[in-house]
Structures are given as structure tokens and as C-alpha cells.
Amino acid sequence: EHHVRHVPGLNEELGATSAWGSQLAGQLPGSRYDGALAMWYGKAPGLDRAADSLRHGNFVGVPRTGGAMAVVGDDPSCKSSTIPSASESLLASLQMPVFYPGNVQEVLDLGLHALACSRTSGLWSGFKIVTSVADAVGTAVVAPDRVTPVIPTVEWNGKPYEHVPNGNLLAPASLDMERTLFGPRTELALAYARENGVNRIEGARDAWLGIVAAGKPYYDLMHALRALGLDRDGLERAGIRILKLGMIWPVESEIAREFARGLDEVIVAEEKGPFIETLLKEALYGIADAPRILGKRDEQGEPLLPRELDLDADIVARAL
Numbered sequence: 001e002h003h004v005r006h007v008p009g010l011n012e013e014l015g016a017t018s019a020w021g022s023q024l025a026g027q028l029p030g031s032r033y034d035g036a037l038a039m040w041y042g043k044a045p046g047l048d049r050a051a052d053s054l055r056h057g058n059f060v061g062v063p064r065t066g067g068a069m070a071v072v073g074d075d076p077s078c079k080s081s082t083i084p085s086a087s088e089s090l091l092a093s094l095q096m097p098v099f100y101p102g103n104v105q106e107v108l109d110l111g112l113h114a115l116a117c118s119r120t121s122g123l124w125s126g127f128k129i130v131t132s133v134a135d136a137v138g139t140a141v142v143a144p145d146r147v148t149p150v151i152p153t154v155e156w157n158g159k160p161y162e163h164v165p166n167g168n169l170l171a172p173a174s175l176d177m178e179r180t181l182f183g184p185r186t187e188l189a190l191a192y193a194r195e196n197g198v199n200r201i202e203g204a205r206d207a208w209l210g211i212v213a214a215g216k217p218y219y220d221l222m223h224a225l226r227a228l229g230l231d232r233d234g235l236e237r238a239g240i241r242i243l244k245l246g247m248i249w250p251v252e253s254e255i256a257r258e259f260a261r262g263l264d265e266v267i268v269a270e271e272k273g274p275f276i277e278t279l280l281k282e283a284l285y286g287i288a289d290a291p292r293i294l295g296k297r298d299e300q301g302e303p304l305l306p307r308e309l310d311l312d313a314d315i316v317a318r319a320l
Helices: 012-022 044-060 088-093 104-121 173-195 215-227 232-238 253-260 276-284 313-319
Strands: 038-043 068-074 125-130 200-203 209-214 240-245 247-249 265-269 292-294
Touching: 012 038, 012 044, 012 068, 038 044, 044 068, 044 088, 044 173, 068 104, 088 125, 088 247, 104 125, 104 173, 125 215, 200 232, 200 253, 209 215, 209 253, 209 276, 215 240, 215 265, 215 313, 232 240, 240 253, 247 276, 253 276, 265 276, 265 313, 276 292
Parallel strands: 038 068, 068 125, 209 240, 209 265, 265 292
Antiparallel strands: 200 240
């Protein structure tokens, strides 16, 4: 009754192609609706298979009356997969903003932000869900006004940019779409994260140590800090500041630099990778008094956090 249809894709790439096509529906003769919301999902191997369709769909883009998400099930500890997986680097290579929820509540909250970001920017949103979140039981607040998106604007050719999908995949139209892909569409995604508080800074105002985490590793981190006797007040006393990322790509440079100001050292807690660690180094490169950034290796180049399997609170606590 709410016009929600679940369509078996037959295979991942056909499903992705159907979702891509839905974003052109409003332009078709005789269309009854202004647009459709599309959600494709698959596990990490399905993303590998569907990457060509998803790349084309993201390139063509999303109208303000549409919206599209690629939801990927990652299995970092290989619980029910042939190989361990982390899909953020592939989603980023498709030029999709990547959101990473860490619990049931964030699946809903960041899911709404991911759809709003897609409609705002004209890009698909990538959405990473790991095994422990997919298998979780939890409670969530579902008030209708819990997530109220703020829609930013970006100037392009002298006026606010609004993306209009174009199914003409031949030059020069495709070259114009490439300019918007790397230009105002990506800028709008960054502005959306900034203006909607998708990423946030917690902990000490006057800090020497910063810790960056997103999704499930953020909750591993908070568990580890409690085990070390560092509650919210303890972080202030110990001089520890945390950057919690809801959108892990692209990294929003303004909050990254605000977070890093005055720090001596930053530790990035992420499974697999280095992904966020590398992006953070790029975001902070060249700024005065930039902190040392550690993650997979310590300051002597020795292993610190593992690249294999998954993280847990004990592993993070030992590294800290």
C-alpha cells in the first residue's frame, strides 16, 4: 500500500541495473510519479559482480525526487563467506559517498541520511553493514522527526547545482557528467555531511591524543576505553579526543582539521584497511603541527592493529 516493491534481481548486476534505471523513471513518457527511491543490496562478492552497473548508475546519477543506495554486507571475520571482506575502497572507487552504521539505531539514522545525501548530491550512497550489525538485536528510536535533513547548496556555473540524470553515455554529455561527478556532486555530499553532523567530535577539548573510528569499531573503541577506566569524564582528564565518522568517504576535511588541532598523535581504529588512516593522512598533509597518525603500524613501524580478521574491544585496548 506504500508503493514498496521488493524485486528479485536474478543476479547482482541485473538488480543494480534495475535500480539504476529507476532513477530515469520520472523522465519517461506517461510516468505517474516524480521519482523513485532505489535500494540495491548484496554481499561483498555481489558488489564485485555488480560494480560495472553501479558505476554507470552513479555516473548517470540521481534526481532530487529520487535517491539510490548500494547496501553491502561485509563479513570481516569470514563468518559465512568464502573470503573476509571490506567494501569501502571499492565503493569509494565508484565515487559513492560511503556511510557506515555501527548498530541498529545507526542503520535507521544513517540510512535516512544516506538517502537524503543521495537526493541532495545526485550520487548514489554506499552503505556498509558488517556481520555483527546485520546479526544484531537491539532497540531503536523511530520518531518521525528524529532525522530532519538540512539540504546544502553548492554554486556551479553561477547558480545552485541540482543534478539531472542523463542516460546519454556518449561524449560530450558523458564528459560533462564527469565534471559534475568530481565537482559539485561530490562537494554537495561533503556539504551534506558537514551541515547535518554526520561526523562528530567527542571527548576532551584540550587533548594530546586523538582516536578516529567509525561503525562497529567505534563501539569496540568505547568498550575498550571503559575497560581502561576512561568514561566520558575520564577522556577529558586524560586528554583524549575522538572523531566518530558516520560517512567514511570522502573524508570531510574541515572536521578532520578541527579534530586534529593541538593533538600530538592520532590512532585510527578500523578493521582491515588502512582506509580511513590513509584518507586522514591525506586530509592533514601539509598543515602546521600536524599530529603523527598511527593505525596498522606504530611509530617504529611495528604492527599495532591487525589488517586481518576483525577488531574487538580487547585488541583496541591493547593497542591504546
